[in-house]
Amino acid sequence: xxxxxxxxxxxxGFIEVACVVSAYALAGLYHAFWRAxxxxxxxxxxxxxxxxxxxAAEHLVILGLxxxxxILVWLGYRAAPGSSPxxxxxxxxxxxxxxxxxxxxxxPVLQRHRYGAAFKAALTFAALILMGALQ
Amino acid sequence: MTMLLTAEGLGMRYGGQVxxxxxxxxxxxxxxxxxxxxxxxxxxxxxxxAGVDAPQAGRVLVxxxxxxxxxxxxxxxxxxxxxxxxxxxxxxxxxxxxVQALRGCAGPHRALLxxxxxxxxxxxxxGDMSLGTRKKFMLAAGLMGDAQVVLMDEPxxxxxxxxxxxxxxxIKARAYEHLVLFSTHDRDLIxxxxxxxxxLPARDA
Numbered sequence: 001x002x003x004x005x006x007x008x009x010x011x012x013g014f015i016e017v018a019c020v021v022s023a024y025a026l027a028g029l030y031h032a033f034w035r036a037x038x039x040x041x042x043x044x045x046x047x048x049x050x051x052x053x054x055x056a057a058e059h060l061v062i063l064g065l066x067x068x069x070x071i072l073v074w075l076g077y078r079a080a081p082g083s084s085p086x087x088x089x090x091x092x093x094x095x096x097x098x099x100x101x102x103x104x105x106x107x108p109v110l111q112r113h114r115y116g117a118a119f120k121a122a123l124t125f126a127a128l129i130l131m132g133a134l135q
Numbered sequence: 136m137t138m139l140l141t142a143e144g145l146g147m148r149y150g151g152q153v154x155x156x157x158x159x160x161x162x163x164x165x166x167x168x169x170x171x172x173x174x175x176x177x178x179x180x181x182x183x184x185a186g187v188d189a190p191q192a193g194r195v196l197v198x199x200x201x202x203x204x205x206x207x208x209x210x211x212x213x214x215x216x217x218x219x220x221x222x223x224x225x226x227x228x229x230x231x232x233x234v235q236a237l238r239g240c241a242g243p244h245r246a247l248l249x250x251x252x253x254x255x256x257x258x259x260x261x262g263d264m265s266l267g268t269r270k271k272f273m274l275a276a277g278l279m280g281d282a283q284v285v286l287m288d289e290p291x292x293x294x295x296x297x298x299x300x301x302x303x304x305x306i307k308a309r310a311y312e313h314l315v316l317f318s319t320h321d322r323d324l325i326x327x328x329x330x331x332x333x334x335l336p337a338r339d340a
Contacts, residue, residue, distance in 0.1 A: 039220045046214035047237045048186040048206035054237070 010057055012090045016131040019070075019098035024124045027065050027105035033058040034111045066102045071093035094131055101127040136163035139314040140212075140284050141200055145183060146192030148178075154179055158193070160333075166310040168325040169318040171335030177318035178217065178288050180335065184316070185214035185286050198283050210239065215277035217288040219269030223262030227253060227272050231259060231279070240280025247275050251294075252302035267293045274298075278305055285309065287317035291324055303327045 037044075037054060044050035074091055077083050104123055110116045138161050145158040154176045169177050182188045184195055186202045186209055192287035221230045235242045248254040251271040261269060272292045277285055291299050306315045306328045319325065325332060 042187045043220045045187045046211040050237050
């Protein structure tokens with residue numbers, strides 16, 4: 001879509017924005033998991049590393065989902081006619097950074113913090129600037 | 136007698152009201168019934184002994200391991216809360232496997248599932264189960280894996296007569312080598328399990 005509709009020189013910017021927005025959207029799953037986990041937390045605390053293990057499992061699920069989507073996008077773009085090798089590396093780099101951002105957005109302190117949503121938005125914006133600077 | 140569960144100088148207060156102060160307890164193997172009027176602090180005490188809440192003073196030792204240090208104490212205990220807590224989307228089988236993975240223990244024997252009458256509900260989702268069936272899954276999760284110390288909060292609440300009879304057999308069978316400590320208002324349960332009674336005094340409002 002980027003190659004056919006947009007200008008090729010803007011494609012890197014589109015990719016970065018798309019990756020960051022996807023990471024921010026997927027980070028919403030952390031909150032859904034956190035809310036679903038609340039009634040269980042006391043029960044989990046009675047088990048060895050119970051809360052930590054469930055937290056790790058939630059991270060694995062969300063990062064696995066994000067990684068799978070990223071790989072599918074990368075493979076899809078690679079298989080598309082007229083894909084440029086330059087954009088492939090931009091896409092790979094942006095997907096990697098967006099996964100890092102996704103992992104950061106899942107930090108338990110951000111889920112619990114009063115201004116967690118604002119911190120998440122600031123982190124996402126900072127990641128977008130960093131991606132642009134790295135390309 | 137080897138002490139399986141020890142509480143030393145436990146202290147807890149809520150909003151200026153003292154729930155426990157300098158409470159000392161020591162239990163070896165056996166069945167112990169925690170009784171007391173509503174609000175006496177039975178669930179609070181069980182939550183402290185299970186490591187769910189941290190005491191404001193004192194410490195709890197499970198099989199010689201301090202609950203506040205390391206995970207050895209938690210590995211030796213199983214807690215059955217009064218409320219049936221699980222993800223609604225999980226099936227009974229998935230819940231038991233989750234608890235098994237988290238506690239690092241063996242799964243439930245078929246006899247345990249059949250005794251509680253939940254073998255037929257393994258594939259049902261928690262959100263679709265009755266309160267009694269949920270409670271039975273919580274009990275099976277607590278009794279599987281042969282934990283040295285089993286703590287149960289109102290274990291007979293909501294379960295049918297057959298499951299209650301099976302639970303009584305389980306408590307009696309385990310009491311020889313394990314500690315089964317449960318809170319209850321059910322005097323028949325205490326008599327049928329032959330449990331020692333630990334009565335918490337009523338608190339002033």
